[in-house]
Amino acid sequence: MREIMKMVVVLSLISGLSGAVLAWLKDATKNRIEEQVLTYVQGPALEQVFPPHDNNPITDRKRFEVPGAPGESVTIFPALKDGKLAGYAMETYGQGYGGDIGVIVGFDAGKDALTGIGVTTMKETPGLGTNVAKHGFTTQFAGHPLEKLELKSKGGSIDAVSGASYSSTGAITAVQKAVALRDKLKDEIGKTWQ
Amino acid sequence: MSTLWKEFSKGLWNELPPFRLVLGLCPTLAVTKTANNGLGMGLAVIFVLTLSNMLISMVRKIIPAKVRIACFIVIAASLVVAVELLMQAYAYPLYQQLGIFVPLIVVNCIILGRAEAFASRNPVLPSIADGLGMGVGYTASLTFLGALRELFGYGTVFGAPVMWGSFKPFSFMIEAPGAFVCLGVLLAGMNFFSAWQARRKGGPDAVPAVSDCGSCGMCDMARKRG
Numbered sequence: 001m002r003e004i005m006k007m008v009v010v011l012s013l014i015s016g017l018s019g020a021v022l023a024w025l026k027d028a029t030k031n032r033i034e035e036q037v038l039t040y041v042q043g044p045a046l047e048q049v050f051p052p053h054d055n056n057p058i059t060d061r062k063r064f065e066v067p068g069a070p071g072e073s074v075t076i077f078p079a080l081k082d083g084k085l086a087g088y089a090m091e092t093y094g095q096g097y098g099g100d101i102g103v104i105v106g107f108d109a110g111k112d113a114l115t116g117i118g119v120t121t122m123k124e125t126p127g128l129g130t131n132v133a134k135h136g137f138t139t140q141f142a143g144h145p146l147e148k149l150e151l152k153s154k155g156g157s158i159d160a161v162s163g164a165s166y167s168s169t170g171a172i173t174a175v176q177k178a179v180a181l182r183d184k185l186k187d188e189i190g191k192t193w194q
Numbered sequence: 195m196s197t198l199w200k201e202f203s204k205g206l207w208n209e210l211p212p213f214r215l216v217l218g219l220c221p222t223l224a225v226t227k228t229a230n231n232g233l234g235m236g237l238a239v240i241f242v243l244t245l246s247n248m249l250i251s252m253v254r255k256i257i258p259a260k261v262r263i264a265c266f267i268v269i270a271a272s273l274v275v276a277v278e279l280l281m282q283a284y285a286y287p288l289y290q291q292l293g294i295f296v297p298l299i300v301v302n303c304i305i306l307g308r309a310e311a312f313a314s315r316n317p318v319l320p321s322i323a324d325g326l327g328m329g330v331g332y333t334a335s336l337t338f339l340g341a342l343r344e345l346f347g348y349g350t351v352f353g354a355p356v357m358w359g360s361f362k363p364f365s366f367m368i369e370a371p372g373a374f375v376c377l378g379v380l381l382a383g384m385n386f387f388s389a390w391q392a393r394r395k396g397g398p399d400a401v402p403a404v405s406d407c408g409s410c411g412m413c414d415m416a417r418k419r420g
Contacts, residue, residue, distance in 0.1 A: 006258050021272065022275055029279045029282070033282045
């Protein structure tokens with residue numbers, strides 16, 4: 001009986017101590033890891049969508065509450081040129097063939113148009129669905145007005161990647177979500193960065 | 195001091211983990227596409243192995259024999275998670291490269307093997323020396339294997355081009371089979387060298403170290419304690 005007690009106590013003690021140390025470490029590295037993930041996962045896509053700018057969109061990012069949807073928030077990355085807002089971007093998700101496709105959608109600050117899109121995360125079929133991250137598909141969005149953002153087969157003006165209609169639809173869904181969010185947040189973004 | 199050096203240096207050649215003990219092969223083969231990856235993986239293993247040896251040696255007297263493996267695993271797993279978090283925070287590109295193999299350090303046979311065979315029976319300082327030596331040997335092996343594969347597979351070493359201009363890389367070397375071929379050739383070379391050395395000394399032919407798996411300690415632990 002004493003032996004069992006000792007086993008239980010020692011093992012629980014070691015596990016508890018390890019848990020406490022790890023919890024502290026996770027908390028201590030949380031901000032730093034978020035920054036790193038943004039730099040290495042979202043960073044390249046951000047550079048792809050933004051017009052020339054002279055700030056760091058990742059350190060200048062800001063979370064916005066979505067009006068009319070309590071508890072929902074979205075992170076906006078601003079691109080500033082000479083202290084003025086040149087464009088901004090947000091990450092949204094659309095259901096693709098193999099799970100959510102994360103898309104960074106960039107908007108022009110001056111007019112109602114996109115500056116481009118960049119894919120951050122996806123689990124699409126290599127060689128087929130992954131082509132939505134490639135040049136030919138994403139370049140269609142650069143400078144595209146906010147209307148008719150839909151596949152050609154559904155009356156829009158975007159060519160789907162051939163053989164990958166699910167993935168194309170996923171990417172478009174993400175873009176449409178971003179446009180809807182942008183409509184709600186446009187004024188607030190304009191107020192935050194002049 | 196000399197015993198500490200002995201514990202440290204045995205991991206560098208005589209009991210070199212991947213080539214002599216042939217332990218921890220999963221990451222050895224999988225991540226050594228480039229010298230950089232091998233080095234990064236090795237550094238993570240040095241960290242985990244040294245600290246786990248130290249901690250296990252510190253608590254070895256209070257751990258009841260029947261739950262010792264569970265205790266070792268908890269300690270090793272916590273250290274691995276710590277490495278993973280620190281790597282994400284300070285070396286994210288390396289973390290992206292090594293991916294799943296960082297969490298898999300916890301099931302790396304070296305960690306548990308050294309804990310069971312050495313740290314649980316020896317005082318703190320020799321255990322640290324043992325962990326450090328094994329870790330450094332492991333890192334050197336992985337970096338060497340990585341450099342070799344990178345040299346033939348990409349024509350670079352640590353990302354710097356070293357081959358002549360018209361060199362056509364063998365992409366075979368950076369695929370999985372290339373890893374096995376490299377490892378096999380290295381093992382053969384090391385055994386050949388050992389045998390040659392033994393013959394020169396006039397002694398009997400050295401038994402290839404590969405067939406001698408006793409130093410891992412996993413077999414006789416069952417015999418001695420169970």
